[in-house]
Amino acid sequence: MCRHLAYLGPPVTLRSLLTDPPHGLATQSWAPRRQRHGTVNVDGFGVGWYAPGDPEPARYRRAGPVWADPSFADLARVTRSGAVLAAVRSATAGTEPGEAAAAPFAAGRWLFSHNGVLTGWPAAAAGLAAALPPAELIALPARSDSALLWALVRARLMAGVTLGGALAGTLADLAAQRLDGRFNFLLTDGETVAATAAGDTLCYRAGPGQVLVASEPGDDEPGWAEIPDGSLLEATAAGVQITPLGAWPGEPGTTETLTQAAGTGPAAADGRRSY
Secondary structure (H helix, E strand, O other): OOEEEEEEEEEEEHHHHHOOOOOOHHHHOOOOOOOOOOOOOOOOEEEEEOOOOOOOOEEEEEOOOHHHOOOHHHHHHHOEEEEEEEEEOOOOOOOOOOHHHOOOEEEOOEEEEEEEEEOOOOHHHHHHHHOOOHHHHHOOOOOOHHHHHHHHHHHHHHOOOOHHHHHHHHHHHHHHOOOOEEEEEEEEOOOOEEEEEOOOOOEEEEEOOEEEEEOOOOOOOOOOEEOOOOEEEEEEOOEEEEEEOOOEOOEOOOOOOOOHHHOOOOEOOOOOEEO
């Protein structure tokens, strides 16, 4: 259900991130290679990017597949940014269609995407919805599991919780309510990226002064590392840290630790690994 990516580093064109790679996000809308659930992602797409000197990102979203938008090629060719979050959507059954339901969702300086599904939507969401103030519930950008989950993450961010803490805390709430699903979250403020691998694929590639986090590699070049299921990734252009989340909704038991194939960084004292 969906594919997404986030980039931090020197300014590059949107085209170089999304459409130029042979298996990039645009191609993943119709031919993903590692997607575990669903076969295509044609229910909308979106991209958010940060301009120099402006902490609030711009967004471009559409309700249909990326290849059906003749304007996007020109936009992607000339738009450059050093911080990007983009997604292609495969909608959860029973959720609202349309541009407003396409990631990235935004609030202030934050951009958010959800690759996955809340099992039992919409009935299973009743307890989560009850936890939100009525004004926030009414203001949801779309009637979808992803929009509701974004509201829960955003509430933590507004309370001053870190990006990684907001994602992990939301997963803990889902576990406490015994809700199942797949919850690969992707969140950025233009300087940091946080992501969860919780039910679907996630990988990253880091280089000098840059990092790319994605549902799946956009090419077959070396340097991609797989993130173990049940993990939290926190990254800046300077480095990446991966932390086991413990049990997460839909996955009973404990999670794996990182293998040597995913990197060779030393373990930190708190159990995280740095790269």
